[in-house]
Amino acid sequence: MDRRKSIKSLVLGSVAGGLALHGCKPGDEQMEQVVEQAEVFYGRTPEERELDAELQKEQFFNIHEMATLAILCDCILPGSEEYKSAMDAEVPNFIEFMVKDIPEMQVNLRGGLMWLDHQCNARFGAEFISLEQEKQHEILDEIAYYDPDIPEEERPAAVNFFSLLRNLTLTGFYTSKIGIEELGYKGNMPNVWDGVPEDVLKQHGVAYEEEWLAKCIDQSKRNIVAKWDDEGNLIT
Amino acid sequence: MQIIENAKVYDAIVVGSGAGGGMATKVLADAGLSVAVVEAGPFFDPADPKHQTQLKWPWESPRRGAPTVRPFGDFDAAYGGWEIEGEPYTHKDGTKFDWYRSHMLGGRTNHWGRISLRFGPKDFKHKNVDGYGENWPIGYEDVKPYYDKVDKLIGVFGTNEGLPNDPDGFFLPPPKPRLHELFYIRGARKSKIPVYPSRMSMLTKRINKERGVCFYCGQCSRACQVYADFSAGTCLIFPAQKSGGQVDLFVNCVVREVTTDNEGRATGVSYINKEDRKEYKLKGRVVVLGASACSSARILLNSKSSQHPNGLGNSSDHVGKYLHDSTGGDRVGFIPDLMNRKVSYNEDGVGGMHVYSPWWGDNSKLNFPRGYHIEIWGGMGMPNYGFGFNVNEFNKFFGTKVGGYGDVLRSDVKKYYGALVGLSGRGESIARKENYCEIDPSTVDQWGIPVLRFHYKWSDLERNQAKHMQETFAEIIQNMGGTPLGDMPGRDQDYGLQNPGRIIHEVGTTRMGDDPKTSVTNKFQQLHDVDNVFVVDAGPFVSQADKNCTWTILALSWRASDYIVDQLKKQNL
Numbered sequence: 001m002d003r004r005k006s007i008k009s010l011v012l013g014s015v016a017g018g019l020a021l022h023g024c025k026p027g028d029e030q031m032e033q034v035v036e037q038a039e040v041f042y043g044r045t046p047e048e049r050e051l052d053a054e055l056q057k058e059q060f061f062n063i064h065e066m067a068t069l070a071i072l073c074d075c076i077l078p079g080s081e082e083y084k085s086a087m088d089a090e091v092p093n094f095i096e097f098m099v100k101d102i103p104e105m106q107v108n109l110r111g112g113l114m115w116l117d118h119q120c121n122a123r124f125g126a127e128f129i130s131l132e133q134e135k136q137h138e139i140l141d142e143i144a145y146y147d148p149d150i151p152e153e154e155r156p157a158a159v160n161f162f163s164l165l166r167n168l169t170l171t172g173f174y175t176s177k178i179g180i181e182e183l184g185y186k187g188n189m190p191n192v193w194d195g196v197p198e199d200v201l202k203q204h205g206v207a208y209e210e211e212w213l214a215k216c217i218d219q220s221k222r223n224i225v226a227k228w229d230d231e232g233n234l235i236t
Numbered sequence: 237m238q239i240i241e242n243a244k245v246y247d248a249i250v251v252g253s254g255a256g257g258g259m260a261t262k263v264l265a266d267a268g269l270s271v272a273v274v275e276a277g278p279f280f281d282p283a284d285p286k287h288q289t290q291l292k293w294p295w296e297s298p299r300r301g302a303p304t305v306r307p308f309g310d311f312d313a314a315y316g317g318w319e320i321e322g323e324p325y326t327h328k329d330g331t332k333f334d335w336y337r338s339h340m341l342g343g344r345t346n347h348w349g350r351i352s353l354r355f356g357p358k359d360f361k362h363k364n365v366d367g368y369g370e371n372w373p374i375g376y377e378d379v380k381p382y383y384d385k386v387d388k389l390i391g392v393f394g395t396n397e398g399l400p401n402d403p404d405g406f407f408l409p410p411p412k413p414r415l416h417e418l419f420y421i422r423g424a425r426k427s428k429i430p431v432y433p434s435r436m437s438m439l440t441k442r443i444n445k446e447r448g449v450c451f452y453c454g455q456c457s458r459a460c461q462v463y464a465d466f467s468a469g470t471c472l473i474f475p476a477q478k479s480g481g482q483v484d485l486f487v488n489c490v491v492r493e494v495t496t497d498n499e500g501r502a503t504g505v506s507y508i509n510k511e512d513r514k515e516y517k518l519k520g521r522v523v524v525l526g527a528s529a530c531s532s533a534r535i536l537l538n539s540k541s542s543q544h545p546n547g548l549g550n551s552s553d554h555v556g557k558y559l560h561d562s563t564g565g566d567r568v569g570f571i572p573d574l575m576n577r578k579v580s581y582n583e584d585g586v587g588g589m590h591v592y593s594p595w596w597g598d599n600s601k602l603n604f605p606r607g608y609h610i611e612i613w614g615g616m617g618m619p620n621y622g623f624g625f626n627v628n629e630f631n632k633f634f635g636t637k638v639g640g641y642g643d644v645l646r647s648d649v650k651k652y653y654g655a656l657v658g659l660s661g662r663g664e665s666i667a668r669k670e671n672y673c674e675i676d677p678s679t680v681d682q683w684g685i686p687v688l689r690f691h692y693k694w695s696d697l698e699r700n701q702a703k704h705m706q707e708t709f710a711e712i713i714q715n716m717g718g719t720p721l722g723d724m725p726g727r728d729q730d731y732g733l734q735n736p737g738r739i740i741h742e743v744g745t746t747r748m749g750d751d752p753k754t755s756v757t758n759k760f761q762q763l764h765d766v767d768n769v770f771v772v773d774a775g776p777f778v779s780q781a782d783k784n785c786t787w788t789i790l791a792l793s794w795r796a797s798d799y800i801v802d803q804l805k806k807q808n809l
Binding site: 042043045048051052055056075076077078080083094097098101102140144145146147148149159162163166167170171172173174175176177179180182183184185186187188189190191192193194195196197199200201203204205206207208212213215216217218221222223224225226228232233234 | 278286287288289291292293294295296297298299300301302304305310311313315384388391393395396404405406407408409410411412413414415418419422433440441442443444449451452453454455573574577578579580581582583584585586616617618619620621622623624625626627629632637638639640641642643645646649650653
């Protein structure tokens with residue numbers, strides 16, 4: 001499957017994807033390492049762990065490219081008194097990893113960075129990172145917006161470059177600890193679901209029906225072992 | 237190379253440790269039989285910290301959960317995928333079949349959505365209704381007692397609604413609907429589509445002391461460390477071992493073939509140990525195949541001998557035939573009334589939907605037979621790779637600019653968080669002899685075992701059903717005040733019908749029947765040709781139903797295993 005399509009389908013929340021996964025042949029020594037690294041290696045098989053380590057070892061972007069990414073990412077999600085910045089969430093490092101994990105993004109990103117410096121040189125006689133913010137924004141204003149009714153393939157390359165960078169910045173930031181805190185996501189921890197709070201129901205103009213609620217779990221009885229009569233009626 | 241033989245003779249050798257193999261292991265071991273379980277992948281236990289992905293945060297993965305390594309994302313519990321390095325499969329005549337395999341203890345039960353639907357009375361005799369396909373040699377009344385036992389042993393939430401073809405059961409109470417599910421209920425009813433609490437195998441209530449109760453992290457796909465959801469390892473194999481059963485696990489062992497004696501009866505299996513790449517033999521009185529419909533067919537077809545020149549159990553030439561998968565179609569909608577949500581609460585819930593719609597249509601008025609059920613997803617989920625992509629594209633619906641940079645993107649993220657709803661149809665296709673898997677004579681995998689070659693085509697019956705899905709989903713999304721995203725896929729795209737195999741409900745390759753000329757197994761899933769070989773995965777399914785197949789695999793595997801125990805006692809095997 002075309003990776004771009006796979007990214008698109010991710011946006012739509014689809015679970016389609018499709019890359020090879022290596023088999024699993026744990027040796028004793030490797031398994032011990034996995035045990036030691038369990039906390040940081042989130043249930044990896046030895047082969048997956050090796051792959052992660054290999055990708056971490058390589059460096060794709062050079063120093064200038066990393067410096068340019070840092071400024072671009074902070075233009076996309078700037079820091080302020082109120083908010084942490086993309087740099088605070090180490091987004092450029094995340095992008096560095098992703099271009100090795102999904103190499104199809106490399107040309108678009110690296111080429112985009114070159115294009116950007118070329119534009120800046122031609123118009124202002126300096127590379128992007130040396131420009132004052134006003135001029136950086138002047139350039140970005142020309143590539144930051146797009147018409148969603150025009151298919152992506154037909155949009156200017158520079159626009160697609162910046163869209164990709166914006167996507168990676170947003171995803172890198174909001175999957176980081178500080179990004180999730182800013183978003184306010186309350187899950188990923190043990191809890192007891194007992195329905196949508198009343199004020200939220202009201203805000204969105206919906207309500208629970210008594211008949212439906214009567215079928216649902218009484219959470220005060222969740223730890224009492226289930227027993228049924230012969231007809232399948234729960235009696236505990 | 238000398239084949240290394242194990243001297244022990246097991247009462248039963250079970251091949252595969254998923255739903256079918258897991259259930260057979262439990263029933264046979266509980267009956268006091270000695271059982272060897274041969275699994276192609278590694279040991280897996282979600283209670284072991286080194287195997288856990290549950291409750292990890294996205295930043296613990298350097299790719300933030302992107303599906304570059306595991307096809308359903310870095311945190312999905314299942315090893316394997318659509319392609320496995322060194323273990324190819326091929327296609328015939330340019331047809332398509334995507335084969336998902338998960339080689340690990342518990343198999344694909346570590347992956348599935350836990351949607352646990354009984355087949356109904358009509359599903360076993362659907363030919364009588366519309367003339368398509370074939371009837372099963374058994375009926376709902378044969379399977380009902382086993383469905384009842386599976387409900388109680390494993391646990392499933394749902395509600396008794398007295399529906400004609402979606403039978404009642406022994407349910408745990410369901411969780412309350414989430415916000416977007418309340419919108420779905422309203423939208424579906426407007427189109428006269430009924431909605432009920434979903435039926436899924438998570439423990440909303442305790443069923444025993446060994447397994448925990450759901451703590452609503454919404455991550456069943458990551459495998460539950462307190463065993464509050466069903467997977468074959470945690471709920472069948474481990475309990476069989478803990479209750480003192482004689483269960484020997486052979487992991488990382490790929491079965492090549494079923495071995496036979498001079499009379500053509502099975503003597504055991506031969507397998508390759510992945511760790512030393514050597515071939516071994518195990519002896520057993522009975523061989524129980526639960527390797528997955530296609531893998532079990534492959535093992536049978538590769539088990540050629542002078543008594544079984546066409547492969548084991550294949551005198552009918554039906555092994556591999558009638559392969560069929562569920563139909564699948566999906567649509568996503570943007571719901572403006574779900575914008576600007578309060579994030580004051582945790583709505584992870586169980587892993588998957590809290591409500592669903594079983595098939596409601598009247599096929600006599602439609603241009604396709606058989607139906608589909610609707611699955612619903614959405615909500616304020618945990619961000620993962622892909623979150624924030626095209627962050628403000630929905631601005632187009634409000635006539636404002638799309639794209640940009642700066643703090644406005646932060647408010648866009650929050651404005652649209654949780655405003656998408658997805659609908660998926662999972663339906664029944666017609667089993668056809670022309671859709672099959674067979675051995676590819678010119679390809680072997682890295683273990684030297686000949687691989688499968690697939691031939692599969694959808695017909696207009698499935699395409700018409702997919703078109704109905706798309707029209708229905710668009711209507712429901714509009715009823716919810718929303719806009720379906722993207723263009724409705726047309727005829728040139730099979731109306732969005734997913735490739736065969738994509739729904740991971742492969743069934744039918746060793747179908748059961750009373751006539752040995754047109755079926756591979758009898759109604760107890762015993763090979764017509766060899767009385768001590770059984771198939772307990774979805775291979776013996778005659779038809780798919782508009783239900784997920786796992787609950788029926790479990791019930792039928794239990795039924796077949798009871799029969800094995802009985803026949804061994806009577807010394808008929």
